[in-house]
Amino acid sequence: MAPITTLHYLVVAAALFILGVIGVLTRRNVVIILMSIELILNAVNLNLVAFSRMWGLHGQVFAIFVITDAAAEAAVGLGILIAFFRNKETVNMDEVDLLKW
């Protein structure tokens, strides 16, 4: 069996990234869109950690920052979503229609 190289990790990360992008573009539920964005961020983390095999610890430290930021972003995002839900009683993107999308 061939050994697992950095390239393998990169391919997985790219697949995750594409899945995330497709999710953001096609899903209508805001919460699922948020989850898709998290998927992209995790693809980034995978990339960073994989590149750390080549270039040293920098990438892993960066990944920790990304994880922290993802948490902060999710907290603010859900807060914004609650404020929105109070006004419109929906989390469906198709009903976000007061402003031309």
Next chain:
Amino acid sequence: MLPQTADYMRLLPEIVLTVFGMIVMVMDAAAEGRGEGRSRGRSIGRIKDRRIEKILGAVALVGSLAAITATFVQAQYPGFAFWNMVQVDSFSVFFHFLVAAVTAVVILTSFEYMEVQQIRAGEYYALILFGAAGMSLMSSAVELVLVFIALEISSISTYVLAGFRRRAAISSESSVKYFLLGSFATAFFLYGVALMFGATGSTNIATIGDVLRSGQIPLLAYAGVALMFVGLGFKVAAAPFHIWTPDVYEGAPSPVVGFMSTAPKAAVFAVLLRIMFEAHAPGRIGLIWVVAALSMTIGNLGALVQDNIKRLLAYSSIAHAGYLLVAYAALPDNGIPAAMFYTASYAAMNVGAFAVVSHFGSAGERYVTLGDYSGLGRRSPLLAATLTIFLLSLIGIPITGGFFAKFYVFSAALQANLVGLVIVGVLNSAVGAYYYLRIIVVMYMREPQQEVPVARIPVGLGFALAISLVTTIYLGVLPGRVLEYASRTATAWMR
């Protein structure tokens, strides 16, 4: 190795802004804890003692003024700080000053707005200060990790600020849109940074530049630059990443729009300058050419058909991002000063224009269509004249800052033999003149359709307007000093 005193001095404006932001938050919470505020706060329609909010606003204003002062202290300590993550040079000092000044003007505008819209204002001022701290940090960051963190500090603050008229569905909707598309764009930026790290083995902008300059450019670096540009292009509202701009600008509170269309943009443009020129980004000219031409065209054509003045100014800001990007395709020694001059003059005129819009909108932002502005010239000559000057500057009429901004950008592009791009730009300026002049015509030559009240201009707003007006005209009459400063920066930087 512990950080030295000089390290903290080089970060002084950010520290000042953060500390004042925290003071505002704590004071707000303390005032809330006492007395009637205990009934789980902020319920709808509660008449609140507005004195505490005035005080909070004043503290925030002092904070932004202290940050301007701190910028001068910081300028005494040029060099690197915190293990080469922060670089203080005349370039970053320029943007620090710009961001702090815009913050002060926006806070001055917000006093009246908050009172008229009956918004509980405590954390509003804190968020503006935190956002400003992030933007300042962005302009002095030379490490992509730090750029990312600063970008997020400023973005997360502005996401929340966009939804601050919580009771208006339109405002929270704009906040949701801004947040979703904004974090989508940040994810792209991050992916680009990760690829760049993979291609060059470093996240330090200068080191990346060294690696890319020496020898073969890896394919990954091209992908990295493209993805990073998607993320940053979103933040500056360049086409084709501009879809969010009109919606968010229409829904968000007007002073916030004035803030987020100038300060974060200036900071992101600073980051872009570093990435494009210092990191020696491959494929720069082709990428910028396309995006700049698209932004100018889409922005100006979109603005032609708008009836809502906030939407119109949103499209205009897309167009201006396009003009500004033209400077990025030019050669560094005159492209960088042109871009710096453009951000400064654009900040002055746009903050001013939105200050007028926020004053005129009155409670619930009811008066924001072009029809509401008819006859403004007679009802409030002073306000109309001020707005006229800002609009003339946005067109690029001589003796306003907008003229020299466009002039320097286009002449820098000509020196780099970008004749095609300059032709696109000049044609677009002509198109742009139409819709700006339309507002002026409506203000002076139409009879008012209905009775639209115009309140007296309060002191804070008066100061805000005066500052932006004086800056706009100063940059148009005596551009020499600012331009000379910018050129010196560019020469020092390129050496």
